[in-house]
Amino acid sequence: MKQPIDVPFVNLGCQLGQFRGRVLELWGQILEQGAFIGGEIVSRYEEAFADFCGAKHGVGVASGTDALLLALKALGVGKGHQVITAANTFVATAEAIAHSGAKPILVDVDPKTYNIDVKQVEAHLTRQTKAIIPVHLYGHPADMAPILEVAGHHGIDVIEDASQAHGAEYRGRPVGTWGHLGCFSFYPSKNLGACGDAGAVVTDNERLALRLRQLRNHGAKSKYAHELIGFNSRLDSIQAAALLVKLDSLREWNQQRRSCAALYDDLLSGVSGVTTPMASGQVLHVYHLYVIRTPAHLRDSLRRHLGRQGVQTGVHYPQPVHRTRAFSKLRWTKCPMAERLAGEIISLPMYPGLREDQIRWVAHVISDFMDHRLSKYA
Numbered sequence: 001m002k003q004p005i006d007v008p009f010v011n012l013g014c015q016l017g018q019f020r021g022r023v024l025e026l027w028g029q030i031l032e033q034g035a036f037i038g039g040e041i042v043s044r045y046e047e048a049f050a051d052f053c054g055a056k057h058g059v060g061v062a063s064g065t066d067a068l069l070l071a072l073k074a075l076g077v078g079k080g081h082q083v084i085t086a087a088n089t090f091v092a093t094a095e096a097i098a099h100s101g102a103k104p105i106l107v108d109v110d111p112k113t114y115n116i117d118v119k120q121v122e123a124h125l126t127r128q129t130k131a132i133i134p135v136h137l138y139g140h141p142a143d144m145a146p147i148l149e150v151a152g153h154h155g156i157d158v159i160e161d162a163s164q165a166h167g168a169e170y171r172g173r174p175v176g177t178w179g180h181l182g183c184f185s186f187y188p189s190k191n192l193g194a195c196g197d198a199g200a201v202v203t204d205n206e207r208l209a210l211r212l213r214q215l216r217n218h219g220a221k222s223k224y225a226h227e228l229i230g231f232n233s234r235l236d237s238i239q240a241a242a243l244l245v246k247l248d249s250l251r252e253w254n255q256q257r258r259s260c261a262a263l264y265d266d267l268l269s270g271v272s273g274v275t276t277p278m279a280s281g282q283v284l285h286v287y288h289l290y291v292i293r294t295p296a297h298l299r300d301s302l303r304r305h306l307g308r309q310g311v312q313t314g315v316h317y318p319q320p321v322h323r324t325r326a327f328s329k330l331r332w333t334k335c336p337m338a339e340r341l342a343g344e345i346i347s348l349p350m351y352p353g354l355r356e357d358q359i360r361w362v363a364h365v366i367s368d369f370m371d372h373r374l375s376k377y378a
C-alpha cells in the first residue's frame with residue numbers, strides 16, 4: 001500500500017491568506033471606534049448577505065439556532081402549535097421548535113436526496129400545524145415547489161433551514177427566499193463561517209423583518225420601547241466584519257467544493273458498496289458535506305480503516321433527532337429511511353482547498369477496503 005496521506009475532515013486555515021489582511025484591518029477600526037454591537041458594519045453585512053440571497057431584507061442574529069427560533073417567534077408560532085421538519089437534521093432545528101413552545105413533528109426523508117419527503121409532510125398535517133421547516137441538508141436544496149404548494153394550500157408558513165446551504169440554488173434561484181423566511185448559520189465550519197457564532201434570517205417581507213429586528217434586541221422598537229418580549233440575539237460587529245470580507249469568496253469556495261465533489265463522484269461511483277450523493281437536476285448543490293452510504297455492517301469498520309490511513313471522517317448524524325435522549329419523550333412518527341441512513345452514512349473530508357491527491361487517496365482507501373471486504377463475504 002502507498003504511503004498514507006493526511007486528510008483532515010475540514011481545514012479552516014486553508015483560505016486564511018485570502019481574507020486575513022482585510023479582516024484584521026476592519027477589526028482594527030472596530031477596536032478603535034468601540035462599536036461592538038450594531039453599527040455600520042453590521043448593517044452593511046446584512047445588506048450584502050440579503051443581496052447575495054436575492055432577498056430584500058437580512059437580519060443578523062447570534063446563531064443559526066437563534067435564527068430559527070426568532071423566525072418561529074416572528075411568525076407567531078408557539079404553544080399549541082406543531083411544526084414539521086425532517087428527522088435527520090442537526091438537533092438545532094428541533095430545539096428551536098421546542099423552545100418556541102411548539103411541538104416538533106419529525107418526519108421521514110426522501111431516499112435519494114435525504115431531504116424532507118413532501119408526502120410525509122402531507123401525511124402529518126393537523127389543525128395545529130403552523131409551519132414547515134425544510135432543511136437543505138448537506139447543501140442539497142429540499143424540493144421546495146411541492147412543499148410550498150402544500151403549505152399554501154393549508155395556509156401554513158415555510159421557514160427554510162439553510163444553515164448548510166449558503167449559495168445553493170433551487171430551480172436557478174438561491175435558497176433562503178423560497179419560503180417566508182430563510183435561516184442561516186455562520187458557525188465557523190459552515191460554507192460561510194464567522195470567527196465565532198453568528199446567524200441571519202433573510203426575507204422579502206418587511207413586516208417580518210421589522211419584527212425580527214425587534215425580537216433580537218429585547219423586543220424594542222426603539223431604545224426602551226419594548227413592545228414584545230424579545231431576546232438578546234444580536235450579531236456583533238467583529239463577526240459581521242469577518243463575514244463581510246469572506247462573503248466575497250463564497251461563490252468561489254462553493255465552486256471548489258463542487259469540483260471536489262465531482263472528483264469524488266468520479267472515483268467512487270463505480271465502487272461496489274458505495275452510494276455517492278445525488279444532486280437532482282433542479283438544484284445547485286454546494287456540498288457543505290460530502291456524504292456517502294455504505295452497507296451498515298461495514299460503516300464503522302470502514303471509518304476506522306480510513307482513520308488508520310490518515311483520513312478523518314464524520315457521521316451527520318449518528319441518530320435521527322427522535323432517537324437522541326433529549327427528544328426521546330417526543331411521540332414520533334415512523335421514520336424508517338432516516339433511521340436506516342443514520343447507520344449507513346459517512347461524511348468524507350470536504351472543504352475548499354482540499355487537494356486532488358488527498359481526494360484520490362480517500363477514494364483509493366475506500367475502494368481498496370470495499371474490494372477486500374465485499375469479496376471476502378461474497
Ligand SMILES: *Cc1c(COP(=O)(O)O)cnc(C)c1O
Pocket residue numbers: 063064065066089090092093135161163164185186187197198199
Ligand atoms: C449548524 C446548523 C444549525 C445551527 O446553527 P448554529 O449557528 O450552530 O446555532 C441549524 N440547523 C442546521 C441544519 C445546521 O447545520
